[in-house]
Amino acid sequence: MSETEPDAPDGRARPDFRSPEFLRAHVRDTLAFYAGRATDPTGGFFHFFRDDGTVYDRRTRHLVSSTRFVVVHALAARHFGSPAERERVRHGLRFLHEAHRKADGGYAWTLDWHEGRAQLTDPTNHCYGLAFVLLAHAHALMAGVDEARAGLDDTVALMERRFWEPAAGLYADEADAGWRLAPYRGQNANMHACEAMLAAHEATGDRRHLQRALGLAHAVTQRLAACGHGLIWEHWRREGDVPWTIDWDYNRFDRSNIFRPWGFQTGHLTEWAKLLLQLDARLGERAPAWLAETAARWFDTALAHGWDAQHGGLVYGFGPDRGVCDGDKYHWVQAESLAAAAWLAVRLGDKRFWGWYDRIWAYVWRHFVDHEHGAWYRILGPDNRRLTDEKSPAGKTDYHDMGACWDVLRALGALER
Template sequence: MVPDFQSRATLLNHIRHTRNFYDSRCVDPSGGFYHFYKDDGTVYDSRTRHLVSSTRFIFTHAMAWRQFGEAADQQRLRHGLAFLRAAHRNPATGGYAWQLDWNNGEGRVTDGTNHCYGLAFVLLAYSHALMAGEADARAWIDETFELMEQRFWDADYGLYADEASADWSTLDAYRGQNANMHACEALIAAFEATGERAFLLRAETLARNITQRQAALADNLIWEHYHADWSVDTEYNRHDKSNIFRPWGYQPGHLTEWAKLLLLLERHGDQLEGGKDWLLPRAVELFNAAMDKAWDAQHGGIYYGFGPDDSICDDLKYFWVQAESLATAALLGARTGEASYWTWYDKIWAYSWEHFVDHQYGAWYRILGADNSKLTDEKSPAGKVDYHTMGACYEVLNVLKKD
C-alpha cells in the first residue's frame, strides 16, 4: 500500500525507518563510523573512511537530534565531530584528508588531496552541528570558510576552484560546478546557523554565477565540467559515465538540486544583494528541464544523465536524483501553489517507494538499472549515508502543514 506522501507522519516514519538501518551498526567505538554496507547492513569494509561519509553522518545525526531529541543521536553527533577533527583534519595544513585507512584507533592517510567538495561538506557538518547545540562548531565554521576562501576562492570568476594537493602547493586546473553547488548549500546552512550575512552573500554569488552566467554557456542548463578559465569542457570524463563525483553530461539531479537551493535562497531574499525576483523563475526552469528531458516514461524514475543533444547518456537510476527531485517538487508546489508540482512530488515518491526504498532492512538502494533491476547488493559504499533521502524528507517537512 502506498502511503500519503503529503503526510508529516509518513515522512517522519520514513526517516526513522532509514535511520534504523544505520543507527544500530554505524558507530566504530575506536573512532568515526563504518561507511560500507551491504543491503542487509553487513559492513563489508570496516577500515576505509571517506571525508564525504564522515561529514554526512554528522549532518544526519545532527538533524535527528534536533527532530527527535534522542540522546543517542547527540552522542553520535559528537562522536562524528571528534573523528572529523582528530582524524581527517591536518592541523599543520588545515586541510582535510579525502580518505583514510582506520584500524582500531590508528589512522593512515591514503588520499590527502584537498577537495573543495569535501570542505563544503565539512562546512555543512559544522553548520548543522551548531544548529544542534554544539557551541564549539561556531569557530570551526569560520575556520573552514576562511580556508575555502584562502585556498579555493577565485575572485576573478566568483567561484571556487576544485582540487589542491595535500600540502596546498598545487592547485589543479579542473573546475567544476558540483563543488560550488554544495558550497552554496553549506553556506546557506552556515548563514542559518550563525546569522552572518557574509555566508548568505557568498551563496548568492555562487548561485548566480553557476545558474545564470555559466548556464548561458551551455544551453541555459548547467554543465558539470570547466577549464581553469571557466570555459565549458565538453570532453572531461566523456568516456567515464560512472565517475561518482564527476560524471559527463548534464545531471538532472543537479538541475533539481540547484532549483532547491534557489528556493532556499529566496526565503532570505530581503538580505540578498541582488534581489530575489530571479530565483523562483530560474528554479522553475531548471526543474522543468530536468523532468522534460530525463523522466523515464516507460519504467518510471529519472535517468542519471543526458547529453547536449538531449539524448540519454546514462540511463541508470540513482537514489539521490529521485530524492532531490521530489524535495524540489514539494518546495515548488508550496511556493507556487501549482498542483502540477505536487503531482510530480507524489509521482516521484511513488516510484521511489516501489523501487528504491528497502522496506525490509531500511534505507534506499543506491543504483538501479534502466528497467529498475537490482545491479548490486552494496547499499552504501563511500559517500552514501542517506543524507540525500533523509535530508529530502526534512526539507519537505518544512513546507507541509501539521497533520
C-alpha cells in the same frame, strides 16, 4: 508522466507522501538501518554496507561519508530531540578533527583507519569535501553542539584562503597536498558550497554567508549556464588567465567517477531548483525574480529529458543533444527531485508540481525503498533492476534521502527553526 506506480512490493498500501507524520516516520525508519551498526567505537563511522546491513569494509573512511553522517545525526538530534543522536554528532566531529584533519588545516579525502590510527591514503584537498565539512559544523551547531562554531569559522576561512577565485566569483575545485591548484573546475563543489553557506547563515545569522550563497547561485545558474545552452554543465577548466572554460569532453567515456560524471545531471538541475527556492525563501522580499524563475525552468527541463516514461524514475544524465547518456537510476536523483517538486508546489502554488511529487515518491516507494531491511537502494538499472547489493558505499549514508524528507517538511512549514 508514466502510469501510476502500484503499491509497495510487499502489498502494503501506499502512504500519504505529503503527510508530516509519514515523512518523520520515514526518517526514523531509514536511521534504523544504520542504528547499532554504523558507529565505530574506535572512531567515526563505518561507511560500507550491503543491503542487509552487513559492513563489508571496516577500514576505509571517506571524507564525504564522515561529514554526511554528522549532518544526518545532527538533523535527527535537532528535530527529534535525541541526546543519543547528539552524542553521535560529537563522535563524528571528533573523528573529523582527529583523523581527517591535517596539520595544515586541510582534510584528507580518504583514510585507512585501523586499531584507532589513521593512515592517509589520499591527502588531496577537495573544495567539495570542505563544503561538507562546513555543512557538518553548521548542522552540529544548530543541533546544540556549541563547540562546532570554531570549526565552522575555520572552514569558511580555509575555503576562502585556498580555493576562492574573486575574478570568477567561484571556488576552485582541487588542490594537491601542497595546496597547488589543479586546472579542473567544477560546478558541483560550488553547488554544495552554496548549500553549506545557507546552513552556515542559518546556524550563525551572519549575513556574509547568505550573500556568498547568493553570489555562488548567480555565478553558476546565470553566468555559467549562459555558456551551457541555458543549463549547467558540470565540468570546466582553467586555461591560462581564464579561470573557467567549459570542458565538454571531461569524463565523456568514464562512468566510474561518481563525483564527476559526464553530461547534464538530471539530479543537479533539480537540486539547484531546491537550493534556489531555499535562497528565495531566506531572502524574502529582497529575493531577485531569477531565483524562482530558474528553479521552475530547470525542474521542468530535468523532468522533460530525464523522466523515464516507460519504467518510471529519473535517469542519471542526458547529453547536449538532450539524449539520455546514462539511463541508470540513482537514489539521490529521485530524492532531490521530489524535494524540489514540493518546494515549487508551495512557492508557486501550482498543483502540477504536487503531481510530480506524488509520482516520484510512488516510484521511490515501489522501487528504491527497501521495505525489508530499511534505507534506500543506491542504484537501479534503466528497467529498475538492482545492479548491486552494495546499499550504502562511501558517500551515501542516505544523506540525500533523509534530507529530502526534512526539506519537504520545511517546505510544508512543519519544522521548527
